[in-house]
Amino acid sequence: MAAGLRAVRRWGLVVASASPSPSLAFTRSAFVVKKANNAQPNWLGVGLAFGTSAALWALLIKQHNEDVMEYERRKASAHKCRQCS
Amino acid sequence: MVFLPDESRSLPPPPLLNKGSVWLGFSGWMAALMDNAFNQRPIFGAGIHRQVLLATLGCFVGYQLVKRAEYVHAKVDRELFEYIRHHPEDFQPSTG
Numbered sequence: 137m138a139a140g141l142r143a144v145r146r147w148g149l150v151v152a153s154a155s156p157s158p159s160l161a162f163t164r165s166a167f168v169v170k171k172a173n174n175a176q177p178n179w180l181g182v183g184l185a186f187g188t189s190a191a192l193w194a195l196l197i198k199q200h201n202e203d204v205m206e207y208e209r210r211k212a213s214a215h216k217c218r219q220c221s
Numbered sequence: 222m223v224f225l226p227d228e229s230r231s232l233p234p235p236p237l238l239n240k241g242s243v244w245l246g247f248s249g250w251m252a253a254l255m256d257n258a259f260n261q262r263p264i265f266g267a268g269i270h271r272q273v274l275l276a277t278l279g280c281f282v283g284y285q286l287v288k289r290a291e292y293v294h295a296k297v298d299r300e301l302f303e304y305i306r307h308h309p310e311d312f313q314p315s316t317g
Contacts, residue, residue, distance in 0.1 A: 174262055185270035189277040196237070196281050203234035203288075210231045 224285070229292035235284070242283035249279030 235241075253272040257264045305312050 172260070174260075174267065182270045185274040189270075189273045192277045192281050196284060200234060200237050200284070203230065206230045207233055 225288060225292065229288065229295075232291060232295055235287050235291060237284065238280075239284070239287050241287035241290070242280040245279035245283030245286070246276045247279070249275035249277070 250272055253268060253275040254264050256271065257267050262268065
C-alpha cells in the first residue's frame, strides 16, 4: 500500500525532473527509480495507518454495542405487546 | 439492495470476535506479512502499522459479512417455517 504510494510519488518526481524516461504512463523503469529506503520510516504513513486502525476499532466496537442495545430494545418491546413475563 | 436491512437489527448480534472477523483479520495480517516477505523486509518486525491496519480492516469487514450471513440464514429459516406452517398436510409424521 505505502509501497504503491511511494512508486506513484517517485514516478511524479521522475517526470517532473525531465529525465530520459518513456512518456508512457505508469511504467516504472528500474533505471530511473530510486531504491526504497526502509531505514527511514514514513512517519506520515505510519501515523495515518495507526490513526485509521484506531478509528476503525472505535467504529466497530461502537457499532457492536449499538447493535446489542437495539436488539435488547426490540426484544423488550416485543414482549410488552404480547403481555407476557 | 441494502447490505443490512433494518429488520436484521432484530437478530441477536454476533460476538465481536467471531469466525468471520477472526479469520479475515488473520488473513489481513498474513497479507501484511507477505508484503514484507515480497519486499525483502523482516517478516514480523517490519511495518507493524501495516500489519495492524490490515488486520483491523479484516476484522471490520468480517464482522459486517457475518452479520449479513446471519441475516440471510434467518430470513431463509423464517420463510421455511412459514411454508411448513401453511402446508401442514405435507409435513405429517409418517404413520407406519
